[in-house]
Amino acid sequence: MEYRIIIEDSSLRLGSRIDIETTTFRAVDSQKKQQWELPVGVYRAKDIVRETSALLEAVCLQLGDSAAAESLLRNLQSSLGVSGREAVLPLALIASGDETKRPFLEQAQQIGNTLSSWAREYYLEKSAWLMYGEKALLQLVHRSQCDNHRWTPEVVSILMGPMGSPEIMQLFNEYLHQLILLRDALMPFENWEEVPIMIVEGDQAKGLRFIEPARNRFLTELMVKQMPHKEVVRFAQSFLSPDLSMVGYGFQYRLGMVLPAAIGKPITATKSLLCWHPAHLLPYEKDGGTDSVVFDYAEGDYYSVTRSWISSRTSEQQNNNEASFQNEIDIVPEANEHGRVILKMRLSDGNYDYCVDVGQAMRGHRYIYRPEQIHVSAESTAWPARSAWIEHSASDILGVTGLAAFDDDGVHYISVGGNPLVVWALLGKLFPLNVVVIIDEQADEVEAPHLAGNKLRGLILLNGSYSRQVVTR
Structure with a gap:
């Protein structure tokens, strides 16, 4: 056709x-889930937000405080913002007057706002609780490296308070980081909601962390240089078709x-x-x-x-x-x-x-x-x-x-x-x-x-x- x-x-x-077809292939018994992972499959952005919801729901269940979700979700929105203390990518400071950077500023704002909205939607639906069950989420752990994402004062009080723990902190850190990586990975795409993302076995079981080296290069170019088209394509390839070594103005993949x-x-x-x-x-x-x-x-x-x-x-x-x-x-x-x-x-x-x-x-x-x-x-x-x-x-x-x-x-x-x-x-x-x-x-x-x-x-x-x-x- x-x-x-x-x-x-x-x-x-x-x-x-x-x-x-967006399909997730689950290789483990969801009722025995103890380590967070992104199952092998083809996803779109909203599917990945749904999968990461398990981390937020596990945090709230392990804290024994469902009311904490509102503060945690506000922290996510601030982290995905383009200005402010918690913003991981403060593009508004450098991009508003730069024609070459402004499209990426607008993308970061739109994608960040939409991901935050979806995150709230999936939490309220308790999608992970329905999928995995309460016992699995109470036992969920994840070793998350420190990514230096700032927490709001309210979240600091919650996660470092009497009900918090290093294990819960790492679950929340991974939640923030996965959605930040998702936002950054989709910034080059005008139709970002439609882009299919293939997750394969191996390192990609850790979610989107496999794009970190390419993301670091892309963000460096974006923040301190005039962004060449080739670097935008290079980043997209590293995300969607990492087997490609050459870079042009576009590509075909599976x-x-x-x-x-x-x-x-x-x-x-x-x-x-x-x-x-x-x-x-x-x-x-x-x-x-x-x-x-x-x-x-x-x-x-x-x-x-x-x-x-x-x-x-x-x-x-x-x-x-x-x-x-x-x-x-x-x-x-x-x-x-x-x-x-x-x-x-x-x-x-x-x-x-x-x-x-x-x-x-x-x-x-x-x-x-x-x-x-x-x-x-x-x-x-x-x-x-x-x-x-x-x-x-x-x-x-x-x-x-x-x-x-x-x-x-x-x-x-x-x-x-x-x-x-x-x-x-x-x-x-x-x-x-x-x-x-x-x-x-x-x-x-x-x-x-x-x-x-x-x-x-x-x-x-x-x-x-x-x-x-x-x-x-």
Whole structure:
């Protein structure tokens, strides 16, 4: 069955749909449970919150104080917050004014709030008590290393009071830590609630602690550096497909595909996040067959790619015969060498077929400017008024060898005839220098656009006009 993403009247074909069933395989008698573990299986985020509820319920039962749950749950919410004394990841301090970090701040807030809500829901339902029984929870123990998570004063009084004990403290520490790890692991994913997580035998019986080394690297990049896309993908791979050693802009693994979240979305989509898709572009055999693969850029360094220079004369000759592009694009694998796969967008104007590297299109999207991002200052260079813009057809750009660049200064304007998919294809063919995307009638707002980015060449205005997107999964 085909997997398609629908945007208005346009369709992006993206391999074959796969069915994912969330299943937990319990290898031990739940009534004899004494050590906490995450049973082997496939989970989504809410399933993991349900499984960790056993730790919180065990804490309250062993304390003999069910009223303590409210304080413990408030501590969890504070730990998952992005500011405050107990926040493990105080992103609000550094990310609110940083465009590259802001999407992760918003993700951390949304995911943290939702996990806290689910945790309360499962505690009130007494899901672990119904599953394991009171005796098993009273006997539950877990050796949890100290992770330096801060407790609220109320929780300190409870866990270090007369009914508390080192064993109970460790159960609560593990409860906090597992949900913090879950929040951090899901931050790269726009559709984080849908992402299936495979837990296998061995170290993963300790829950999500297997992601700690990769998480530490990811959070270091997030907190102190400009987050490169490759590091976001690396972290996602370590979580979902740790067998992969190479890193590209996305990957396919047993439970689906991970690609930049912008694919199949409006041009204004986030540049930073990923999206999981329940589909495969390459065959994947359950009993071996094709291994997980990395989706990589056709060219590692776009500066070294051949450039085709487009002049205003070329544009004048071809603009009279503007092509009408079809409203379907296929994304297909073109090469597969040692687990490194190059993906191409294929589109047609009825006369010619064009191929564009998906990786370069995603790279071009990360480098675009939008009018609201161009800060006008006294030193800014004003560009010609709209009457002096040089117009180009999309086919001028898509048909060139390598990447298209312009040998004239000034403003170069490219219309896509309202086709959102052509916008993405153009981003894979334009040399990513001073490319500004305007939406709807914003062209009227940039009658005298000011220089963005590098001052060595003219400004490229790409008309990305189209309405909201609808995704079909």
